[in-house]
Amino acid sequence: MGGDRRYEIRIAGFGGQGVITVGKILGTAFSVFEGKNSVNTQSYGPESRGGACKSEVVVSDGQINYPYVRKADVLVALSCLAFETYIPDLKKDGILLVDSRSITDIPEQDQYRVYRVPTAEIASETGGVKYQNIVALGALYYLIRDHLEESSLREAIKENLPPETRDVNMAAFTKGIQYVKDHYQALGTREKSHGQGI
Amino acid sequence: MGKESEKHLLSPGVYYLQGSQACTEGAITAGCRVYAGYPITPASEVMEHAALRLPQVGGRFIQMEDEISSASVLLGASWAGAKAMTATSSPGFSLMQEVISFAIMTETPLVIVDVQRPGPGQGYITTSQEDVMQARWGHHGEGSIIALSPASVQEMYDFTIEAFNLAETWRSPVLVMAEETVAHMREPLTIPPQNQIEILTRKKPQDLGIPPHSFLPYGHDIVPPMANWGEGYNVNHVSLVHHEDGNVTKYDRKTHFDSVLRIKQKIEGNVDHISRIETRFMKDCRHVVICYGSVSRTAVEAVMEARRECGIDVGFLRLVTLWPFPETKLREVVDNVDTVFVPEINLGMMKHPITEALRDRCKRIVSIPTLGCLHSPEMILSKIYEVAK
């Protein structure tokens, strides 16, 4: 009996972008509302702002031994440094979701599927750039919707974020989903990478 | 963590908590009602959760001015009858050693959680196992210590309860040697019904029908009963060498030797009751990986992969209790093995008691050191393949 099948998600950016919160919400969604086993870990520098920062979620129906991502199925990169640091660990045919404003030059390749979302822009239209992480979470949900229900994520957002910002967070989450729906219509789950989305 | 947990113990069920929060919930479940702490990365979350939860269960939390005062609070609280805990990280753990030594000599039950970070000095703020020798030898003087090594959020809960039970049972300070990885990780945590959780408290002279005038605070048994302040037993807590009744004037070498030996043997002599190991795939294996804490999660993944992918007959042994060191248990399960691999997040520490215990049970001991991060499975696999292929 080898290790059980794992689905590995990594979210990376710099301190202050809410990277750790996204990991926490994802983990709660999978484990509390989907009843799956999941491990959410975080790694960070001493800086509370500006330093490199990543959060990971490993999901499995069975036992999870090694808690960190070995080869990511999904990489969400919200800063250029994060993209460069973690792109080598993205699985073949994995999903790459980037903030299109901070990560512009992605090499043409057919190793992984690229989705560009202006998370910072959408967030500032919705309530402030600090909601960038929840916009990214919405976009991420749509790309991995085979693995969990939208309601699980919405419940997890309620559980982990303060009630006073619930509405704007839900709005940011919905906009993230909508953006991916609008810009990546012909999106089959096994779609080959078709490069430039917008 | 749902809202209904606000006012009392977490009701039975599955929660998604951080290791640090699970640790505090374990303490509360065990009956801990006094928490004193001081901010230090990566252990502050244990204290922050205690600040929130202690008053909700009728307990008291205080942020002290440093680690020495935080640990000292535990002495006073324990003597006054409370179960008390603090959590710190490596630099703070160094500051607490004098109190640990004092607690050993006065046989004071208390729990200290060390969320280890790299050293020496400021070192760094990520994960580490570099304090495991300090846990045993950091306090000045003779005596022994009990130290557990959790590897999951569930064990941060379970082992904190076990730590209090051990402290109360053996009248000893008990250390939970956690690691940043485990403290910051989030995982499902299953809280069983309260009546299924064993909660032990110190033997009291009242329970044994010993009246105050004939009570010997350091006598009656290898683990003396303990009277609390406020119960009319006129207890003097002293850490100078003392007689069973606490008298420190009539010094004599025999009493000195016997009392300190008893305090040490109380723990070392009961190693089989106190300490635990976990084993998998050990039946006549050719190699074995011996590990503890978070590294056990990487090691079991690597062992399973080596067996599955390359058919290498390698066993897995995990030290659940670091101290007292379970030498006899190791010798029972490890016999004429080729290589013992010891992966640690330090440059080789538990390797020493392991080497001493298995000196005639294997050809070689191979340490797999790393600093500041958890081994990846590849780091362990490459060493196994190097030797076994």
Added chain:
Amino acid sequence: MKRHPMLKYLKEKGPAGPRMPTIMCPGCGAGQVLNYTLHAVDDILREDGIKKEEVVFISGVGCSSRLTSHYLEFDSGWTIHGRALPIATGALLANPSLKIIVFTGDGDAMAIGGNHFIHTCRRNLNVTILCINNGLYGMTGGQVAPTTPAGIATTTTPYGNIEEAFDICKMAETAGASYVARWTTAHPRQTIKSIKQGVRKRGSAVIEILSQCPVHKKASAVDMLRELKATTVSIKKTSCQPKGKTPIGVFCDKNKPEWTEKYQEIITQHSSRENR
């Protein structure tokens, strides 16, 4: 292209790469205190003819103490939480002519370092203590500090702080420091002038600098600086202390014998001529 004049005192990059921008969060008051301190030292080096190698910076641990970690083109030490002052004491015993400036914070100096703070002031050792007071523990995530006002909620006082805050300046004066002042990061010129007075003072000089922590107070640095101005009042302006306003200014400026000077008399009397 003109660059900031105080960059000449900072190690911007080294063989292992850039050291700047600093680790401080955007709008952090500690960064401003470093700027004011370098302006003060720049003046002293020029005006008093002090050589740069005589100046030593020592800090403990915390946001305040990150200033010396690896940025300063000076002799400096980023030391143990709360122990900057005993370490400064050691440096003075070895070389009493050093001009020592200590960066410390309200937690570093008044909590874990409180005991050493009291005794350093009592001894009137020749050290300038810049206590950057942001009213919380910043580096570890916003916990309560000895200077957190009563009632305030923090990550370790979720139900409101039930303890009273320290008055650092009164503590310093009572303990015996010969120069004691309080300013804020919103008073650059006065702070720079005060730091110069502190460094020139023979003895313990304690300068408390009220500072802003935008991240944990979830406010903008600009608003917090305006609030620092609005909630403080110079003791020169009013004799009576208006309710609710924190007095700032120089509270004490005495000339008292300095520890190493007194000790030098002992050496002079009790050592043979050549050991003097």
Added chain:
Amino acid sequence: MNRLYINQDYCKGCLICVDVCPKHAIGASDRLNSKGYILPDEIDMSECSGCMLCEMVCPDFAIAVETDEEAYRHGGET
């Protein structure tokens, strides 16, 4: 007329300099640096009195004002 120089890598967009400027000679621009921090910029440097308060209060040593004399002395363009 005095010139404003911003070190884009060091600036963290706290805009304390803009708030402290007694003459409102500088203001927030719409340009962001690589980390997404808003950069200050000249608004009307003819108002700038060369008081150097902005240089003094900057937490990150990211701003400098070159006065006419300094420019003249350095032979730079005024």
